[in-house]
Amino acid sequence: MKVAGGEKSVWKSGAKRLLGRAGFDIVRSTNNLGGVDDFIPFEATMRAARATGLSVGDYIDEVMNGTPGATQATVDELRARGVFAANPNTVLEIGPGSGRYLEKTLKECSPERYEIYETAAPWADYLVDTFGVVAQPTTGSSLAPTPDGSVDLVQAHKVFNTVTFLGASRYFFEMARVTRTGGRIVFDVMTENCLDPAAVRAWATEGGAGHDSYPAAMPRRTCVDLFATLGCSLEAGFLAPMGVATTEVLVFAKTA
Template sequence: MSALGAVRGGVNRVLRPFGVQVVRGHSDDPAIQPYVSARRTRAAARRAGVSVEDYLDRWSAAPGATAETVDALLRLADLGEHVERVCEIGAGSGRYAARVIAATHPDTYEIYETAEDWLPHLRSLPNMVEQPTDGHTLSATATESVDLVHAHKLFVYIPLVVTLGYLDEMARVVRPGGAVAFDVVNENCLDDAMTKNWVSSGATIYGMISRTWLLDRMAQRGMSLLGSHFIPLSGGQTELLVFRRV
């Protein structure tokens, strides 16, 4: 079995109780990971009589975590009364996007998404702009042009080198005074219960990054940490980090 197949199998073992599964994306680039099938997820949501966003949230390992994440992000970012432009990497089902848009009413909401089957659903979001996506950069977004750039449950799965490239891009596109937000697994997430759970379940799908090293790297790129919030992850937790561009 290929490494990609092993990752897909591990993710599907986690997701199987929730009635969704991971399938291959449209790109042959190994840095672009598999994703949750839009067709199967939308069908399951219809059967349950709820929206896709609510389905994924309610049937996740931690119902309510989506709202908790967005509330923490917006509280820490303190974006003010008017947000002109937001950019999200890996918008997926749109469950974070829908809440951010409802709270901030941006003039433009840019998305970078490699999963083509989710794009019709994402195109229904207000003021959405679908950017051409290469799985590595935010090349279609101008430097210092967005008030908020964010990503959720993305950097815990993709290769470290891809994460680092995206972090540099996030620092590039955010305007002075704007906010950068994302979650990672770091040493503050790895308590004894979490590590025992991951070892016993063979959870090989997650990647870790040093918090101290990451904060130093972001500081070198003009990012000041505003605060953080721990977010549930299947079998553990991630840390949402929110920065201000100084």
């Protein structure tokens, strides 16, 4: 991973601070696929988290993003909607990054297998070493190594507002393919529910510097209709904080 800026400059720049709130920094991942696949620097983030005594996930929520408890709040919402009730045995996560959702997911259930597709190699390695997850080869929008109907819970958090429309759409087909009947699919997208005029103004004036494809919007109806054709019905949707505004977490059940 190539770090383009030193730690000090990262914290000094207002634009970079805003990007940091979404989990971004001016860093290239090892597998740059052309969209916004940048992620925060591994070494500097781990060092800073250790200095606070927080887990890296809590450090990102509390210190970098200024939204303490945000990850836990989403996981609490998912629990309340029964996402973990059947104790998913196989979980797949796209773009886990620091593992802040992964860590909390593992407190809710005990899957025998947890696969990740992550383009930032240092973070993927860290998650394999720390949590014993399986890092699959990641080409950017395919879950090809994962068999059809083999996963109980497929999730992606704060990923599909950072990739292009095509990248997200291709992953949608793949998520439906790998999920077994009765399984759940959870992801967030920046829908029209997140884009009232005040939010658009906030993004236009304060957000997105340095990243042409972040934040990327995705119509809610597009997701609901597409997943319906793939045998998946919408069970819930709720807003979560993202950057200067919000993102919408959607929960689908694969019914056919």
